[in-house]
Amino acid sequence: MTATSEPTAASQPAAGSNSVLPDPPAPAVPPVFPGRWVGAASLVVGPLLVLSGVLLRFRFDFFYPAQLRAYEHHPGLVTASYSLVSAGWVLLWPGITLLAARIGERFRELAVWGGVLTVLGLFARTFHAGVDHLDLHLVTVQGAATATRTVSATYGAFHVFSILNAAIMGGWILLAFGAYRARVLGPLRATALGLASAMPLGVLKGTTAWSIAAAAGLCVALVPLGVAAWRTGPVPRAATVAGRLLLVGLAGTAMFFFGQAG
Numbered sequence: 001m002t003a004t005s006e007p008t009a010a011s012q013p014a015a016g017s018n019s020v021l022p023d024p025p026a027p028a029v030p031p032v033f034p035g036r037w038v039g040a041a042s043l044v045v046g047p048l049l050v051l052s053g054v055l056l057r058f059r060f061d062f063f064y065p066a067q068l069r070a071y072e073h074h075p076g077l078v079t080a081s082y083s084l085v086s087a088g089w090v091l092l093w094p095g096i097t098l099l100a101a102r103i104g105e106r107f108r109e110l111a112v113w114g115g116v117l118t119v120l121g122l123f124a125r126t127f128h129a130g131v132d133h134l135d136l137h138l139v140t141v142q143g144a145a146t147a148t149r150t151v152s153a154t155y156g157a158f159h160v161f162s163i164l165n166a167a168i169m170g171g172w173i174l175l176a177f178g179a180y181r182a183r184v185l186g187p188l189r190a191t192a193l194g195l196a197s198a199m200p201l202g203v204l205k206g207t208t209a210w211s212i213a214a215a216a217g218l219c220v221a222l223v224p225l226g227v228a229a230w231r232t233g234p235v236p237r238a239a240t241v242a243g244r245l246l247l248v249g250l251a252g253t254a255m256f257f258f259g260q261a262g
Contacts, residue, residue, distance in 0.1 A: 039098030043226030053084030086129035110178030117171030
């Protein structure tokens, strides 16, 4: 007759203690939205577009009268510059969402505040880009001199997105601090990310040394993070990647022609 093993004293809970052990911490789950691939693409493409657009208009003076004159003489170049920068700001939001999710694995409050303020700042820059588009095309209709007078007369007009000026600057600083505390970025790259707060804000802003430093800081901080995100996790089959690229190409082409149709 085999003897049944009795629980030892070491395996029994001590008197007065809880008999239920705490659950182990749950492993970090990759965010479903925006997803690893979309977020990684955003972190790579967005900063590079901003830097490219900023560099294209470096030759022109910073303030809006010079920007309007530059459009009068170099419409294609200035249009490309402003288009690249505005597209870069818009495309950054999935990457910021992914970065905030990474920070939130350790510091939820920093992730929420840093992520929300930064994305709200991107919305405000998108509004500024729309005003830029209209003001530049006033040159086509009215000429640079008249367009400059019109912009000057309306430059200080109130708009609701002026409330977010602090978010445009402060969001990047808080996000960089959270990324450093959560060990998502080291001190050098976190500082580079914080430099994005130095990007001039407002309507028809040209390029300064601070603009280049801010855009380069975005590239230093975020592009390697996007590449690392691509390399982390399972690699999809080549057929899957080709199918998704084809779908993106077809959808983008259809959306382009739909937009041109008004």
